[in-house]
Amino acid sequence: MHLLAIIFVAILSNNIVLSQFLGICPYLGVTKRIDTSVGMGMAVIFVMTMAAIVTWVLDLFLLQPFGLEFLRTIAFILVIAGLVQLVEMILKKTNPALFRALGIYLPLITTNCTILGVALLNVQSGHNIIETVVYSIATGIGFTLAMVIMAGIRERLELVNMSNYLKGAAVTLVSAGILSLAFMGFKGMVTL
Amino acid sequence: MDRKLVVSSSPHIKSPETIRSIMIDVLVALFPVALMAVFLFGFRALATMIIAMVAAMATEAIILRRKNLFGDGSAAVTGLLLAMTLPPAPPWWVVVIGSVVAIGVGKHIYGGLGNNIFNPALVGRAVLFVSWSTHVAGNVWIKPVPFGFTADAVTQASPLVTYDASLGDLFIGTVSGALGETSALALIIGAIWLFYRGHIDWRIPGSFIGIVFILGLFDGGLYMGLYHVLAGGVMLGALFMATDMVTSPVTPAGKLIFGLGCGIVTMAIRMFGGMPEGVTFGILLMNGLTPLIDNMTLPKKFGEVKKSA
Amino acid sequence: MSTLAQEFSKGLLKENPTFRLLLGMCPTLAITTSAFFGFGMGVSVFFVLLCSNIVISVIRNFVPDKVRMPAYILVIATFVTITDMVLNAFVPELHKALGIFIPLIVVNCIIMGRAEAFARKNNVIRSILDALGMGVGVTMSLTLVGIIRELFGAGSIFGYNIMGTAFEPMGVLATPPGAFITLGILLGLFNYAFKRLGIE
Amino acid sequence: MSERTFVGGIHPGYFKESTSGIPIAPAKAPSQVIIPLQQNIGAPCEAIVKVGDEVKMGQKIGEPKGFVSAPIHASVSGKVSKIEPFNHPMGTQVLAVFIENDGQDTPDEGMKPNKSLEELTPEEIKAISKEAGLVGMGGATFPTHVKLSPPPEIQIDTVIINGAECEPFLTADHRLMLERADDIVFGLQAFMKALGATRGIIGIEDNKPDAISSVRKAVAESSGDYNIEVHPLHTKYPQGAEKMLIKATTGREVPPGALPMAVNVVNQNTGTAIAMAEAIKLGKPLYERVVTVTGPGIKKPGNLLVRNGTLIRDIIEQCGGLTSDARKLVLGGPMMGLAQPTDEIPAIKGTSGVLVLTEEFVKEQPIASCIKCGKCVEVCPMNLLPSFIGAASEKKVYDLAEKYGAMDCFECGCCTYTCPAKRPLVQWIRIAKGAIAASRKK
């Protein structure tokens, strides 16, 4: 039940984009088309989970024993940056098809604050390894969900006549706001 | 023939129906509901409705720099629908802000009628709900006094909190609640007009109310099933809000999915959520999903054989 | 080559990171519930940006191209950690409010973006000016959003009550939806204003 | 009376009363006919007469250059005065043969009765239909002999005569079914024989009960060994569209992009059936046809038997001329007909109606945003999403238009008729179709 609660909260009531404000840059940038947002979402889920596991291990076995929690930011981001680049290179060589599908999003992920954010949140809230994995995947799914909904909205908005000043980021933000309002309905449904 | 001939694409005849005529039909359909609201809650209800409509129309006229206040009528519909979701007598400025937000943010940010993603009235209502819940939710539900047009306001708890109203009262509307949501009878009369005029399809209300009823059965048998359907905003939401043309799917299958989604979210919030009512959030959420639903439920073309998966 | 003055001023309006380049939106949305928090975040970003721009423009000729990204991240992360500690020590309530968004300055696109796009190609003086301009731009923007949300969402600015006691704040502005909608509308207004002023 | 139909469609005002009771009258032959050398879809014909030649009525003047084409015949006797481009109902300039009418109507020697239907072989019937220049007379003008020559792997089992006449205003087919029911049955028998079909169906909308009983009577009297049924159809536009008619009468659905042959059916128009009968019985080629001249802009509406190449202006004159507020001239019905920029246009084989609309019909209404009411989706007989195709085409996103089904639209006009926002959906779809076809060609 506890894990289910984590999943529910991570996807709906505490959606990483719509109520935690993480990953806004890709949210504004990559939600122009549904297929690219799905691709980006998949890449995020993958990297996020890997990064969360590695950083969790790093934190437990290296930083905590030596009392070096203050180094988390530096150590984590180093790991994530390295990891992303490794994944990118390996994918490019070993699985070009998958690379073409996901690879173009990988550089964007390094500076996607969701990855570092989730890694930090995991260790800050004292998740064990299973919770970490579940939480990361669920958060990634929540991110993907928010991305895909917005991509659907923006694809539709492509076909309407609207003010040039509001087109793009502005209307995306307003729509995200209203979506976020709608997601508020899930508040309080499950408590951790 | 002293003037030049006109050439245009076929067809050369068009139906007399216009957006304006549709909007007028919706206003007509809302008339019994409005009448019932005045009958139950007195003139303060009438004031709320008029303020909301005028504010909405004025906002739209200003944004479009249009002299004609009524225009295509869509702003009047939005205003009236917003009023229907409000308690009988909120402060006037709350109503005005709600209308301005509904028209400004909910509709014209997207380029006006037809382009908006979310139901404007519900956007207005949700913003009010989050901002001033003391005025639009909570201890604001006035006890209905039939024919008491100028009776004093006595508040009582919403039937969605107490769960003790009789089904008959819920159907007729002699319970406390938002202006347009108490009387299932008036709502059904209005909706029949819309059905008759072909402006709403059975699929969205059908699946919405159906799933609420079914989930209600699990909450306590037949009585609770009916109670969930009749109490609160389900009837108003299913018949007038979720069926808003602009923000609901156009495909037949999409409409069913849309209604189901609205109902499920509504019931999830009622049964497990932190708020007594979830219709607004359910419909807004499904509004956001509408483009995706449309895309995933493209109808089968005439003569097309579905490829076996 | 643009003049040094231009190097500074471009960050204020023409290339304002928040409203023109749409960088660093996460903190812009998350912590601008009050003018003070917005200002605090802005200054933190400003500090990290300035330091990292200086260091990166100094080391730009020694770092091999292949490892420049990790190297930059390391530099930035170091200053972020320092900021984190300083804030915790001197303004703990701000530190608490900004929470996870302090470590996340590391991945704030503004800083990485300026490192990539500017500091690694320009000398120290220009990099400093660039950082000053961008930093002031960010601080102004965050503070502006903070002022608007605090004024209507709580009736005060920097904690001082402005609207009087009868004012009933528009609670939505303090919530995530309010943040999104406010920023969206502001962005639209800025686009309009920039177009009108002829700034492309 | 079993009413079968299809999903979708609309119920526009039919406006048929003004002409449905008026018997067919022969139109006065004009002093000059202008016969365009392209009268059907497919390749244009080549003139086989020269300027100065004397021609006789029914003489072949245009020879087809491809398989999907039909010959063209003189509709009067007289002298060829010129051969030059002239206005064409399709909106283009097409080479046309101008014949000065000598008023004699001297028939061509080739016009003589053929053998009886029993003696004719299927091949001979096809040859007669080709020589007589038969084309589909509902408006699409698909050459009849092509329809009668399915590829060998397809066995046609059903021939359907389209007596639906679902277009508002038009009554030509209605009158033909009342006055010439015998010939319709005869023509159908010829088609069935040519194709070896075992079943003949005549579909008639049930708003024409007199036509139904007239055709039923003719079938009872003269169908002989042929299995011919008369199907009353639900009155709904576009009931007469090929695919909808097949669905309503046989229950079969023609796949997108395919011809009726794919479901072993051939459709023919009532007018074509009569022309077939005349070609066999009299040896008469297709050089005249019944045209409904109607609409609020016509002073004396009626159904006229019009010679090919008669100018629309002359036809209108015979019907009392135009009212003062006439503003739009349409050849064909109001739903799918083509608006014309001038009345100096010759009637051709596919001209089923001359419709003149007045000011109140042409008032231009502003195009509003799509309110996604979905009414176009409801009425689309092809089950497409016209509103989305229109929006995609408006924004020139043609691949999206294709995804929503632009290429399967047959432009019946139901969506545009219904649209409360008055969006020119058919035109947008047409633009998208052009753009998609162009990009496919690349």
Next chain:
Amino acid sequence: MDLTMSIVIIGGLGVLFGGLLAYAAKRFAVEEDPRVEVVTDLLPGANCGACGLAGCSSAAEKIVAGEIPVDSCIPGGKKVADSICEVLGIESVASGGRKVAEIHCLGTKDVAPDKFDYQGVRDCKAAMMYSGGFKACAYGCLGLGTCVEACPFEALSMGANGLPQVDTEKCTGCGVCAKACPRNVIHIELADRKAKYIPCNSKASGKVVRQACEVGCIGCRACVKACPNEAVTVENNLAVINREKCTDCGKCVEACKRGIIKDVGTVLVLK
């Protein structure tokens, strides 16, 4: 202790990942030409397609690969071509003068009437679908602004007279508008040479032109006779001035009975 451990851990991580990356970079290396990116940056980035390719980045690829000439980018002109040459280390190629779009029609509503009222989609291509366009002249500008919409550089605007106008400052001569115009009213011509031109596109006979338009070229050849440099020719009933030969003497202007010969860059061309 703290300090040492910090250094050790961060250093260790750095070494670990540095090593891994260095190894991976070798092991998983994929060849890419870095010049493509540089050239892409040099190109204007409007993705106008004047080069005949899908966008600037694919143009850059082809340029670097030597598949298309370095001056393929028309909007970029000589400047961009030169800088590309610099990047690629090849000698600069001589590039022609700057080109701009020129509207070859003067037929406003007053002088070139419509033959019928068109109702429907306000787009020239759409209007062409109905009887070949509503103008009595079959060659003139329909004025529905399809070219304006097509221009990737916002150089075209619809004038008050119902004809498009070219902002020569913004126009790059990419030719997208010319392709978009269903009546080929827009020509891409040299901008810098002083010369005359005849703003008409009608290839109809003089008789037809007289009926359809007051300012159309009737092919009367008066200008041909007047020109001392043999710069004017009449083809398909339309006089054309050869810009190389024209000396801007103005004799044709005097000779033209319809008074429609204008200076390049003055008529319908703002600035």
